[in-house]
Amino acid sequence: GENVEQHPSTLSVQEGDSAVIKCTYSDSASNYFPWYKQELGKRPQLIIDIRSNVGEKKDQRIAVTLNKTAKHFSLHITETQPEDSAVYFCAASRGTGNQFYFGTGTSLTVIP
Amino acid sequence: DAGVTQSPTHLIKTRGQQVTLRCSPISGHKSVSWYQQVLGQGPQFIFQYYEKEERGRGNFPDRFSARQFPNYSSELNVNALLLGDSALYLCASSAGLVGQPQHFGDGTRLSIL
Numbered sequence: 001g002e003n004v005e006q007h008p009s010t011l012s013v014q015e016g017d018s019a020v021i022k023c024t025y026s027d028s029a030s031n032y033f034p035w036y037k038q039e040l041g042k043r044p045q046l047i048i049d050i051r052s053n054v055g056e057k058k059d060q061r062i063a064v065t066l067n068k069t070a071k072h073f074s075l076h077i078t079e080t081q082p083e084d085s086a087v088y089f090c091a092a093s094r095g096t097g098n099q100f101y102f103g104t105g106t107s108l109t110v111i112p
Numbered sequence: 113d114a115g116v117t118q119s120p121t122h123l124i125k126t127r128g129q130q131v132t133l134r135c136s137p138i139s140g141h142k143s144v145s146w147y148q149q150v151l152g153q154g155p156q157f158i159f160q161y162y163e164k165e166e167r168g169r170g171n172f173p174d175r176f177s178a179r180q181f182p183n184y185s186s187e188l189n190v191n192a193l194l195l196g197d198s199a200l201y202l203c204a205s206s207a208g209l210v211g212q213p214q215h216f217g218d219g220t221r222l223s224i225l
Contacts, residue, residue: 034214043116044155045216098143100145100155101157105154
């Protein structure tokens with residue numbers, strides 16, 4: 001089955017700096033890669049996603065890049081704000097179903 | 113439109129008991145997936161149902177079962193509860209079967225004593 005690894009497990013940045021979270025996946029058949037933000041005690045919320053036919057996608061301060069050859073994808077948050085503090089999860093999904101395989105999460109703290 | 117709704121919010125059970133968790137998907141979504149999230153970890157896939165049929169099963173014992181109803185709502189059943197079943201159980205719905213964004217509910221926090 002799919003194995004998704006996520007790094008780092010914790011990340012602290014100063015407000016205004018950039019944050020980068022990296023994930024690798026093992027199954028070359030995976031073709032859909034969402035990112036979720038989960039605040040303490042709340043539901044995971046989809047913040048951005050990318051499909052395997054695209055190398056990069058941006059949405060305001062958030063961007064995701066995908067390298068299919070190396071089987072890794074990354075989340076980039078620019079101009080971080082205290083409200084960006086949360087746990088971020090990457091996930092991978094194969095084309096034969098909608099089963100998501102999640103990484104172990106990155107706890108991001110933005111220091112004012 | 114309402115998002116994914118789950119009930120109950122919290123549940124306390126003892127070892128050996130059985131539990132049923134419920135999920136209503138976003139209106140128009142035909143796919144429901146169940147995940148188990150243990151504290152400090154990412155969600156682990158349990159089941160996916162689409163059009164009332166099981167379309168995927170994760171690496172969980174047969175004590176876990178689920179079903180989807182004609183209105184696309186779903187139930188997750190867990191029998192013979194173990195201490196290790198204590199977790200947040202998340203339901204997610206999506207419009208289609210393959211490569212679709214999944215939208216999560218708030219989850220059911222299950223505690224086993």
